[in-house]
Amino acid sequence: xxxxxxxxxxxxxxxxxxxxxxSRRWRTMPWLVVIFGxxxxxxGVVSITFIVIQPIVLGTWCTLCLIAAAAMVIQxxxxxxxxxATGQFLARRRRAGRPILRVFxxxxxxxxxxxxxxxxxxxxxxxxxxxxxxGGIGVTWTLALSALIGVWLMFTRLTLGAxxxxxxxxxxxxSLVITVSVAAMAEAARALRFLNALFGLALIIIPFVASASAxxxxxxxxxxxxxxxxxxxxxxxxxxxxxxxxxxx
Numbered sequence: 001x002x003x004x005x006x007x008x009x010x011x012x013x014x015x016x017x018x019x020x021x022x023s024r025r026w027r028t029m030p031w032l033v034v035i036f037g038x039x040x041x042x043x044g045v046v047s048i049t050f051i052v053i054q055p056i057v058l059g060t061w062c063t064l065c066l067i068a069a070a071a072m073v074i075q076x077x078x079x080x081x082x083x084x085a086t087g088q089f090l091a092r093r094r095r096a097g098r099p100i101l102r103v104f105x106x107x108x109x110x111x112x113x114x115x116x117x118x119x120x121x122x123x124x125x126x127x128x129x130x131x132x133x134x135g136g137i138g139v140t141w142t143l144a145l146s147a148l149i150g151v152w153l154m155f156t157r158l159t160l161g162a163x164x165x166x167x168x169x170x171x172x173x174x175s176l177v178i179t180v181s182v183a184a185m186a187e188a189a190r191a192l193r194f195l196n197a198l199f200g201l202a203l204i205i206i207p208f209v210a211s212a213s214a215x216x217x218x219x220x221x222x223x224x225x226x227x228x229x230x231x232x233x234x235x236x237x238x239x240x241x242x243x244x245x246x247x248x249x
Contacts, residue, residue: 026085033086077186077189080186138185153177187241
């Protein structure tokens with residue numbers, strides 16, 4: 001089977017599972033939300049892996065792979081809150097004594113549930129698009145700047161003339177910083193930003209281990225300290241996530 005054909009089929013299924021159902025499909029069709037999450041996370045991991053290995057293992061870049069990876073990473077924060085809502089709903093139904101498999105396949109009611117405001121067809125198209133793009137997502141300046149640092153790290157071969165272990169480390173860490181920063185833009189996954197502190201610490205240590213030049217050491221340390229500092233502010237959280245809110249730090 002051609003890779004392009006398999007990829008096209010996968011992306012088509014991903015689009016379909018992403019648009020089917022109402023805004024409350026986390027309780028009406030839990031199985032669909034889980035399938036959508038399974039498709040987003042593994043595909044995202046595969047796409048990011050391809051980006052990491054391109055210059056390190058293959059010594060070249062693939063433009064289409066970069067575009068596909070960017071598209072997959074952007075989708076991650078939009079799927080987090082729905083997956084969490086589905087997990088919380090299934091846990092509540094299980095505690096209520098409902099058959100979990102039946103609830104998973106056919107959905108169920110929920111505590112305090114109401115159909116009022118479930119569908120948004122009466123809203124203006126602009127309001128629907130705004131809610132679709134901004135719901136549960138917060139692009140804070142700290143996360144945006146962290147992502148830009150990650151992009152810059154991926155291209156130190158061009159900007160600093162890095163090579164060997166140092167260039168590979170910058171590329172790997174940059175890819176991971178972008179992924180974490182974008183995923184942390186989901187309010188429910190905001191705590192992921194603390195992983196950037198570990199990547200920042202690695203940027204400070206690696207130049208000394210790899211015997212990098214003075215310029216690469218200084219710039220790497222500056223980027224590392226910047227990532228550590230940028231992961232401290234949480235940014236505004238506009239929504240509530242039930243019991244999950246206690247881990248939104």
